[in-house]
Amino acid sequence: MKQLWTGRLEGGLDAKADALNASLPIDRRLFAQDVHGSIAWAHALQRAGVLTEKETRQIGTGLEQIGNELAAETFAFAPTDEDIHTAVERRLGELIGEPAGKLHTGRSRNDQVATDFRMWLMEAEDRLHADIRKVQQALVSRAERDSGAVMPGYTHTQRAQPVLLSHWWLAHFWALERDAARLREARDRTAICPLGSGALAGTAFPVDREALALDLGFSTAAPNSIDAVSDRDFAAEFLFLAALTGVHCSRLADSLILFSTAEFGFLELDDAYATGSSLMPQKKNPDLLELARAKSGRLIGLLTGMLAVLKGLPSAYDKDLQEDKLPVFEAADILATVLPVMGGMLDTLVINSERMNAALDDGMLATDLADYLVGKGIPFRQAHAAAGKAVRRSIELGVRLSRMDLKEFSAIHPGFEKDLADAFRLESALSRRSAKGGTAPEAVKVQLEQAKRILRS
């Protein structure tokens, strides 16, 4: 902030030093919050007897004009504007003269910037919550639309057991539900107002900080002025939950990339969410899914960088804390793009349930084969070994497990009897898993209702 310390330091900053120091290109994004916060501060000063009603009105009118100029992008930044806070105050002086010089009374940029940033983040957190909800809604809609479709469930990317496609979609719903819950809690911790903490020691004017906090949409005023100016937990916490939300998207994306290969062929992306190749015209590439996956790596880096910035800083305020906004803005922007893309992609992709059915090979019922023996009182470990042997035998014979002769089965374990055929019915393999959270149609129906209740709440 060039002009602010003219009382003390001679000469200007070196040009590169100025470039390193300047935060305006980044923090101009906080303009609405800065204007809003300053208006509230002026009122707080008036209530504290520092400003007259007239001065407060002049300041308010001036700031509102500035807010309009900034919103309309007609605001002229000056080369001396180091950050958005100084730009606003400089312009206020041009507009209303002397009273502008009274606005910063009892305030410091340390509490001002932390306040603006928290206000911005609260809004960003609300937007992110809405974006997460929309992807959850898309998953619920798919679960409803794709009701009845059966797919191979995978573990280790190997076919494991049949599951309802609806059940698979809902698995991703619950991961996002945790993200949404974390976000709400993080927002509560963001809603603590630092304003009135001064540089670090508190304000020397009798400002009612609780009233001020409520004015600005916070839930309360920060309890300790030193902590208030040095705390960036809210930034780190946002970056963590953004990274984990990104990781959830990356896992869903990775599966969809897999499912949209020619080899799996379980689904086709809509043209609005796929791209082509400049050299290979036949291709339909899942670029957006790959980018969603990649962005989760970027988000991990943003979190790591923020924590590394904070680590080992002496209290209270250190300039290092200025490195808080870049990662938070970028993380918010990433998810504000990735989540709607995920949602749109889910809404529009086309399922190929025939390919899914074709992938349900008999081996996936081996567990049910074992359970069949368990049902006859055979201990599970014995049953498990017998089922395994049956699978091996069918591979040796080159015959589908369900078509293998009963004699082969009986030779492996006498428990295999005529009623064995029932164990190879897909429907029963699904419907038997009816305990809470299982893939049985009735259990999935209950689960779906629970998910819809959450979305309505």
Add this chain to the structure above:
Amino acid sequence: MKQLWTGRLEGGLDAKADALNASLPIDRRLFAQDVHGSIAWAHALQRAGVLTEKETRQIGTGLEQIGNELAAETFAFAPTDEDIHTAVERRLGELIGEPAGKLHTGRSRNDQVATDFRMWLMEAEDRLHADIRKVQQALVSRAERDSGAVMPGYTHTQRAQPVLLSHWWLAHFWALERDAARLREARDRTAICPLGSGALAGTAFPVDREALALDLGFSTAAPNSIDAVSDRDFAAEFLFLAALTGVHCSRLADSLILFSTAEFGFLELDDAYATGSSLMPQKKNPDLLELARAKSGRLIGLLTGMLAVLKGLPSAYDKDLQEDKLPVFEAADILATVLPVMGGMLDTLVINSERMNAALDDGMLATDLADYLVGKGIPFRQAHAAAGKAVRRSIELGVRLSRMDLKEFSAIHPGFEKDLADAFRLESALSRRSAKGGTAPEAVKVQLEQAKRILRS
């Protein structure tokens, strides 16, 4: 798990592959949870009609003996024990014979290991919460003991404004209070029971999963079996809050290292929390503080590693998830050591308030000088510039600001008058900052009461 797939695969694992695959050295730490979880599973199977009362009793008795053997470290692991789960089941077979083979009915290692790990983590989270509370208590005690001591408050590691030492201690209280709150919320998300989810599709036996969850100390059963076996959010979230708690410790540690230098000299560590040098016998080194600071870097790495492991994994269960326990165990161990050391150090360090007082130079009252002019109706920006000029003038003259002749002040701004002397009183600089969260003695007293209420709750 060597013997488990003997039905299917021929030959054993390559030795290096076995070393990479084996998790016993790590997951043996889950033994108590594994035993406990298996006993509850047996009862759930009994209630579902799969086990007889007798079998359930045999299994329970056998498992209890195994738990005792493991606790007493008399349990003999076999070379074929791939992990704690197979070791326990193998031993159960030795002890009770056939009924042991029925225990794994309707269960998979996928849901079993996630259940054990969550149970372990819930306990670890409770311990960590207690450890955080103790450091908070130490900070509150210091705030009470050091009442009255005044220190220079720093920004940019430069002297800024005087603050109460009690206020400074409490700043760190609130950072830890956020850690404690995050921990409680994370624990709620840990307390979701995966057991009964099978490999991924749910269990095929009519187990009452809610009753089972409550039996094991969970609050509810996981709503989706696929999500239940692939979710490791609880591990990532724990690692994040551990890393941020570590960062808070590192910031406090860094300040204490600074304050215990010869140059600052604000405090001396107790011999029980300091070490010497092998080459320089006069030194008293803050090794523990340095290690606390360094461990926060390590914790950041543990978090990063976990997120990088999870990123891009296809659902549902992938073996990659096995890499969850090492970082969580290490993070828990780090904080279980660092936090008590921080607490003990705080309890025993000795404050040198004379050195603190000596560091309170007049320049730190420059803000109050500006506020003095504000009190006379001068706009803050003018007042600020005038105060800055006064500081420069005093430096030019080589005289303390409070001793500079009134004429010098008046020459800078006519608002400086005889009553100026009051602006240089430390007590008033403190007591004027009495708004909530400020450093005034009365405000700090209120803050301290709030902190104590939290500790009592």
Add this chain to the structure above:
Amino acid sequence: MKQLWTGRLEGGLDAKADALNASLPIDRRLFAQDVHGSIAWAHALQRAGVLTEKETRQIGTGLEQIGNELAAETFAFAPTDEDIHTAVERRLGELIGEPAGKLHTGRSRNDQVATDFRMWLMEAEDRLHADIRKVQQALVSRAERDSGAVMPGYTHTQRAQPVLLSHWWLAHFWALERDAARLREARDRTAICPLGSGALAGTAFPVDREALALDLGFSTAAPNSIDAVSDRDFAAEFLFLAALTGVHCSRLADSLILFSTAEFGFLELDDAYATGSSLMPQKKNPDLLELARAKSGRLIGLLTGMLAVLKGLPSAYDKDLQEDKLPVFEAADILATVLPVMGGMLDTLVINSERMNAALDDGMLATDLADYLVGKGIPFRQAHAAAGKAVRRSIELGVRLSRMDLKEFSAIHPGFEKDLADAFRLESALSRRSAKGGTAPEAVKVQLEQAKRILRS
């Protein structure tokens, strides 16, 4: 180091502080280097006139015995042994009495530990280089064995163009070749000897540091004593190259996981490198590949943690640096397991070239279709568009591209003529890519020779 500062500090360390401070559980791994380094130091002291020949011999004999005891695991650690250095010196005193007290003359643990650690790392780097070479050899062997096999090359995990499987194997050879090159350069930077730098200011005895460095297998002595004790670049650099090597393994692993799915079916892992499922007996899981992939995430975390530890440390030696060994040891151990497993897996997996062939659909020749038109003078962009339209038309008609009627082609672009059939020959698609680095058999042969020359060198 409990007893070393008994001259100065009263009382012992708090128990938890001792646990945090103690590095013996970790640095005992440096025992051979510590013994070796101390013997060399004694000789350096003798050459500097500090020790007599007899004392030097006594020390040497004592240290050799200690080395043997440690190697044989008969060495009895004492509760007062804080680290391996104090343990060795304590034991030396027991064995030879007073001369032991002279060994630490002119030395500090600061230079001693950095020297030991670098010696250990040089050996670990040699081992890692050999392990990388073995995987490269396995890739070259596969490239030779699988000569002639053609697979779909993928971009975006979508089938793109046919490539030789040998070419695909060699792609991974070059990634590892970069790792090997980085490793050799990192080793050169490890081979700088800190010994003789004292605590930070240099040694006060006339030690010939260059001779000492060469004695210990270093290439030279560190040029600045302050830098020598505070430099941990070698650890960070090792962790970076380990992480990148891990990432290369993870990419190969991910592809192999994909190729071993039922859906791709391009290869089958040997039973010695695959595991089974406790619940699903038919499965053959690529656990080792998944663990190799996961370990790369862990390695990223180890690197991040180390950099975060180093960031912002004031020079020269800070205890934070003690956190260097844990990540380096773990990273070395991970790769010492993962690389041989990757190699063994490559050696033993079985290719299913029929499945590969079946996956070579006509669409993969679309580029060649465009190039066919280019050969007739059509600008590439026109040719590209025409080829794309042809693909779409074939999809609309539900006919294989190579079987689509010539009329359909001509309707799209008049350049499509009777000789079109040649564009659909796989052999020509491959052989035309004969520029350096291309997939043509002759180009791959040249590439293979280059790779073999590297392995022989």
Add this chain to the structure above:
Amino acid sequence: MKQLWTGRLEGGLDAKADALNASLPIDRRLFAQDVHGSIAWAHALQRAGVLTEKETRQIGTGLEQIGNELAAETFAFAPTDEDIHTAVERRLGELIGEPAGKLHTGRSRNDQVATDFRMWLMEAEDRLHADIRKVQQALVSRAERDSGAVMPGYTHTQRAQPVLLSHWWLAHFWALERDAARLREARDRTAICPLGSGALAGTAFPVDREALALDLGFSTAAPNSIDAVSDRDFAAEFLFLAALTGVHCSRLADSLILFSTAEFGFLELDDAYATGSSLMPQKKNPDLLELARAKSGRLIGLLTGMLAVLKGLPSAYDKDLQEDKLPVFEAADILATVLPVMGGMLDTLVINSERMNAALDDGMLATDLADYLVGKGIPFRQAHAAAGKAVRRSIELGVRLSRMDLKEFSAIHPGFEKDLADAFRLESALSRRSAKGGTAPEAVKVQLEQAKRILRS
């Protein structure tokens, strides 16, 4: 790339998907390389008989004009320009018509973008090397200017032993020298040309890739086309060395922050490299040093993010790789600002050698006290203990160690005799450390010459 796949896909991309997919805002920075690379490619196509001389000339002239338009910022981007490559080709078509459509023959964006990016990075690496050299020069200049100044050397941020300030400056020279060496090696690995690798399988036209590589300033052509398009090691390696260079800056910065506190007072920053406070006019804040420190945290995050992006990607080209440029650009920009600021700050800061001298307390000669006894044949451990006791005794008596009565010394160890006074001379404490790398003036002189030779080379 909207128009490129119009042959195949119907409809456009969803708007958010387009925003996620578009890389133009980032990769436009590669324009000069893209133009340059395309001109060389046209020549290569001509040599391969694909383009006529006239077409090549037309393309060359058109591309040069485009390069000029882009440099002059008069280039009009179209909404359909997805990235810089498509923008350039689109404009070329406008300028020269049909021949423009021939430029992309035998090339893919996969090899094109990797080529452009490597060309950009080679230049950035050269610039970074020059910037590092300038900071090294600044350190050497300080070492010369501050010759004779003695400061306390610190370990654990505690005063340890006196060192020459020149020695301390040079310690940082060597850290940067390692950075420079790593950078040169990384540049060698960047200088491998992917162009002519096509999408992944190589180019189908007889291009002389080695000649093309040399044309573009590379040292050779990539040996494997699949590896060539999927390799991003050069980006990760650059980010690592940038992060480590950043960490080195952060350590120097942290020390300078410490040394410029009122409490240390060893130096004062020039006004061109310091900032003021809006609330506290007396302060001179080391904001730039704090930002340099913070940026190292950011750099760690950029590296972590890149590695997390790469981890687990299947070969060959995946769109995830597009996330390579953002971190590399940002890292290069950070160091292009931080390094000159560090250099300028070093050039202009003012040393306060009186404050340094005042901080050289007697206790810092305790090692020399021990060495004094060693000189009399006392084993170091005994000597060390005796020196420690002497320090404790002087503290108990409240007397400076050098003024403590000889009787007190003798009572501790009879080896303390009249000649003890010499052990307390600063000059001898320095000059005795004359082994290579030590702080003795003569050793530092040798070291300085070595550093200057490096800068001249």
